[in-house]
Amino acid sequence: MSTRWTSYFSAKIEEILGEIEQYVKMESPTHNKEAVDRLGHLITERFAALGCKVERIPQSQYGDQLRIEYGQGDEQLLLLGHFDTVKEIGTLAREPWRREGNQVFGPGVYDMKAGIVFSYYALRTIIEQNIPLNKRLVFFWNTDEETGSLSSKAYIQEEAKKSSHALILEPAAGGGQLKTSRKGGGDFRLQAIGRAAHAGNDHANGVNAIVELAQHLVTIQSWTDYEAGTTLSVGTVKGGSVSNVVPEFAEAEIDLRISREEEAEKILQRLRQLRPILPGAEIILQEGAIKPPMVRTAETEKLFLHAQKQAQLEGFQLEEIGVGGTSDGNFTAAVGTPTLDGLGPVGGGAHAVDEHILVDRMAERIAVLLRLMTSL
Numbered sequence: 001m002s003t004r005w006t007s008y009f010s011a012k013i014e015e016i017l018g019e020i021e022q023y024v025k026m027e028s029p030t031h032n033k034e035a036v037d038r039l040g041h042l043i044t045e046r047f048a049a050l051g052c053k054v055e056r057i058p059q060s061q062y063g064d065q066l067r068i069e070y071g072q073g074d075e076q077l078l079l080l081g082h083f084d085t086v087k088e089i090g091t092l093a094r095e096p097w098r099r100e101g102n103q104v105f106g107p108g109v110y111d112m113k114a115g116i117v118f119s120y121y122a123l124r125t126i127i128e129q130n131i132p133l134n135k136r137l138v139f140f141w142n143t144d145e146e147t148g149s150l151s152s153k154a155y156i157q158e159e160a161k162k163s164s165h166a167l168i169l170e171p172a173a174g175g176g177q178l179k180t181s182r183k184g185g186g187d188f189r190l191q192a193i194g195r196a197a198h199a200g201n202d203h204a205n206g207v208n209a210i211v212e213l214a215q216h217l218v219t220i221q222s223w224t225d226y227e228a229g230t231t232l233s234v235g236t237v238k239g240g241s242v243s244n245v246v247p248e249f250a251e252a253e254i255d256l257r258i259s260r261e262e263e264a265e266k267i268l269q270r271l272r273q274l275r276p277i278l279p280g281a282e283i284i285l286q287e288g289a290i291k292p293p294m295v296r297t298a299e300t301e302k303l304f305l306h307a308q309k310q311a312q313l314e315g316f317q318l319e320e321i322g323v324g325g326t327s328d329g330n331f332t333a334a335v336g337t338p339t340l341d342g343l344g345p346v347g348g349g350a351h352a353v354d355e356h357i358l359v360d361r362m363a364e365r366i367a368v369l370l371r372l373m374t375s376l
Contacts, residue, residue, distance in 0.1 A: 004314060004315065004367075005125070005314065005363075005366070005367035005370055005371065006314045006315065006316075006363045006364045006367040007363075008125070008363075008367070009121065009125075009362070009363035009366045009367055010363040012121070013359065013362060013363060016117060016121055016362065016366075017099075017104060017359070017362075019117050019120070019121075020104070020109060020113060020114050020117045020357075021097050021106070022042065023039065023042070023083070023108070023113040023114075023116065023117060024092075024097050024106035024107065024108055024109050024113055025092060025097060025106075026038055026039040026042060027085070027087065027088075027089050027090075027091065027092055027107065027108075028063070028083055028084055028085055028108065029084065029085055029086070029087060029088045029089060030062065030063075030084040030085070030086070030143070030144055030145075030146045030147050031062075031147075032088075032089060033059070033061065033062060033063050035063075035089060036062065036063025036083065036084055036143050037063045037064055039063075039083050040056070040063055040064055040066055040083065040141075040143065043066060043083065043116065043141060044056065044066065046120055047068045047070075047120065047123075047139070050070070050120075050123060050124055050127055051070065051127070052068045052069060052070045052123075052139075053068070053069045053070070054066065054067075054068050055067040055068075055069075057155060059143065059144075059151050061151065062084070062143045062144040062151050062152075063083075063084060063143030063144070064143065065140070065141070065142060065143055065151070065152050065155055066139075066140070066141040066143075067138065067139075067140050067155070067159070068138070068139040068140075068141070069136060069137070069138050069139075070123060070127075070136070070137045070139075071133045071135065071136040071137050072136060073133075073134075073135055073136050075134075075135040075136065075164055076135055076136040076137070076138045076159075076162055076163050076164070077134075077135045077136070077137055077138070077163060077164060077165055077167070077373065077376050078138050078140065078159050078160055078162075078163035078165070078166045078167065078332065078337070079119050079137065079138070079139045079140070079166075079167050079169060079373070080139075080140050080142070080156065080159075080166055080167070080168050080169065080328050080329070080332065081112055081115050081116050081119070081139075081140075081141055081142065081168065081169035081170065081328075081344070082112060082141065082142040082143065082144075082145035082146070082149075082328065083108075083112075083113060083116060083141055083142075083143065084142070084143050084144055084145060084146050084147075085107060085108035085111070085113075085146060086146050086351050087107035087108055087351075091107045092106070092107055094353075095107050095353055095355070097109075099359070102358055102359050102360050103347070103356040103357070103358060103359070104356060104357050104359060105354065105355065105356045106355065106356075107355060108355070109345075109347070109355055109356065109357055110171045110344075110345060110347040110348065110349060110350055110355045110356060110357050111170070111171055111350040111351065111355065112169060112170050112171055112344050112345075114171075114344060114345040114347075114357050114362075115169030115170060115171065115343070115344030115345060116141060116169060118169065118343075118344060118345070118362070118365055118366045118369055119139060119169055119369060121366055122366050122369045122370040122373055123137065123373070125370060126370060126373065126374060131370075131374050132374070133373070133374060134374070134375070134376065135164060135376065137373060138159055138163065140152075140155065140156060140159050142156065142328055145327070145328055148186070148187075148288065148289045148291070149289075149291075149328055149331065150289055152328075153289075153331055156328050156331045156332065157331050157332070157334070157335050160331065160332035160335050160337040160339075161335050161336075161337070163332075163337055164337075164338075164376065165303055165337065165338045165339070165340070165376050166329065166332035166333075166337045166338070166339040166340070167339075167340055167343055167369070167372060167373075168327055168328065168329040168332070168339065168340065168341035168342065168343060169343055169344045169369075170327045170329070170341055170342055170343075170344050171342065171344040171345050171346070171347060171350065171357075172342045172343070172344060172345065172346045172347075172365070173321045173323060173342055174348060175319070175346075176318070176319070176346040176361060177318070177319045177320055177321040177342065178304060178307060178318055178319070178320050178321070178340055178341065178342045178343065179294075179320070179321060179322070179323050179327075179329070179340075179341035179342035180296045180300050180301070180304050180320045180321070180322065180340065180341070181293070181294055181295060181296040181300070181322035181323075182293065182294035182322070182323055182324070182325060182326055182327060182329060182330055182341065183229065183257045183258060183259055183293055183323070183324045183325070183326065184257070184258045184259075184261065184264060184290060184291045184292045184293035184294070184326060184330055185255065185256050185257040185258060185290065185291060185324075185326055186256050186264075186287075186288045186289055186290035186291060187253060187254065187255055187256070187288040188253070188254045188256065188271060188285065188286065188287055188288055189251055189252070189253050189254070189285075189286040189288075190213065190216060190217075190220075190251065190252050190254060190271075190274075190283065190284070190285055190286075191213075191249070191250070191251040191283065191284040191285075191286070192209040192210070192212040192213035192216070192239075192249070192250045192251070192281060192282070192283050192284075193209060193248065193249060193281065193282040193283070193284070194206065194207035194208055194209035194210075194212060194246065194247060194248045194249070194250075194278070194280070194281050195207040195246070195248055195280055196245055196246055196247070196248035197245070197246040198244065198245065198246075199243070199244045199245055199246055200244060202246075203246065206246025207246070207248070207278055207279070207280040207281050208246050208247060208278070209239055209240075209247045209248055209249050209250040209281065210239045210240055210247050210250045211278065212250070212276065212277060212278045212281040212283065213237070213239065213250040213251070213252060213283075215277050216274055216277070216283065217234050217237070217252055217254075219274075220232050220234065220254060220271070221233075221234060223267060223270060225263075228259065228260065228263055229257075229258065229259025229260065229263070230256075230257065230258050230259065230260075230263045230267065231255075231256075231257045231324075232254060232255070232256055232257075232267070233254065233255045233257075234252050234253070234254055234255075235252075235253050235254065235255050236252060236253040237250070237251075237252045238250065238251050238252075239251065256290070257324055258290075258293055259293055260293065261292050261293060261334075264290050264292070268287070268290075271285055271287075272285065291326040291330040291331065292330055292331070292333075292334040293330065293333075294326075294327075294329050294330045294333040294334075294339060294341065295333060296322065297333075297338070299338035300333075300338055300339065300340070302338070303338045303339075303340050304318075304320050304340060306372075306375070306376070307340060307343075307368060307372060310368050310371035310372060310375065311364070311368050313371065314364055314367045314368060314371070316364055318368070321342075327341055329341040340372075343365065343368070343369055343372075344365065345357040345358070345361070345362060345365060346358045346361035346365065347361075
């Protein structure tokens with residue numbers, strides 16, 4: 001394939017930006033099923049118009065999952081991403097779609113609506129240019145990734161088991177690197193129940209939930225082990241009402257990150273073994289879903305080197321990196337499917353007010369994606 005596809009897509013940048021703009025302006029926070037499904041209908045229309053077989057997998061709480069298939073053959077290549085965002089309805093009014101020089105801003109543009117559009121243009125070009133495929137292409141667009149993929153994990157892993165490779169359209173790392181390993185992790189909530197009392201008149205009869213909770217949080221933080229790649233971070237703490245009442249309730253949200261799967265079970269066991277310290281206090285642990293780590297294997301390296309070669313054919317160099325954040329790539333890697341992550345846009349500001357993508361890096365990303373879709 002001698003064509004420099006970067007030049008081809010560079011000539012279509014304004015059209016591609018127009019498509020991304022439509023996605024961004026359809027706000028799609030995870031917990032708003034109606035809004036997520038609205039964007040899902042647009043994505044369905046786009047891929048169906050290319051001749052794809054589109055299956056909507058109904059969900060009661062989250063947006064309907066989308067499984068899209070193109071091509072023939074017994075083997076399949078999985079392309080994976082999500083179109084839910086952390087940004088609530090109304091964010092667009094505060095963080096409008098706009099272009100400033102080489103940067104395009106908007107809620108969800110980087111994480112990860114542009115990535116889905118990239119895959120659409122890569123596929124459209126494959127069809128229009130009659131480029132042969134080695135495998136069926138299966139696109140799975142998830143609607144609850146930002147809250148842990150609770151409703152989609154089983155579907156993702158089922159597709160991954162049937163796929164030779166998994167290409168994740170999450171955004172690139174800061175410098176454009178592909179992600180060949182990720183930490184696993186999850187969230188927990190620890191609650192303390194005490195007994196309310198007047199802080200001046202009846203202090204001795206109170207059981208301070210904040211004091212109970214605080215002692216456990218110091219212990220939990222101490223379980224961080226940098227050498228093992230395990231970190232625990234107390235991210236939020238809530239409790240009490242007014243200063244002259246002994247608080248009867250307090251809670252904290254705790255973030256766990258792991259580099260090795262066995263570390264998750266070790267930390268879980270420690271959390272489950274926590275017991276109240278103050279007489280009369282109770283503690284309640286609410287466990288969240290834990291994503292396994294995405295481990296860099298020999299097959300991962302082979303897949304990355306293949307992607308690096310495709311980039312060189314386009315005239316640029318790709319690098320790799322391991323990151324602490326999780327994605328649905330953690331699930332595909334966990335079932336043994338060689339996984340390459342971060343194939344989406346170059347930019348920054350995920351989940352932040354300055355979320356953006358770089359316009360001059362778009363064409364090369366779509367070009368490499370097209371090459372991977374047709375060469376694997």
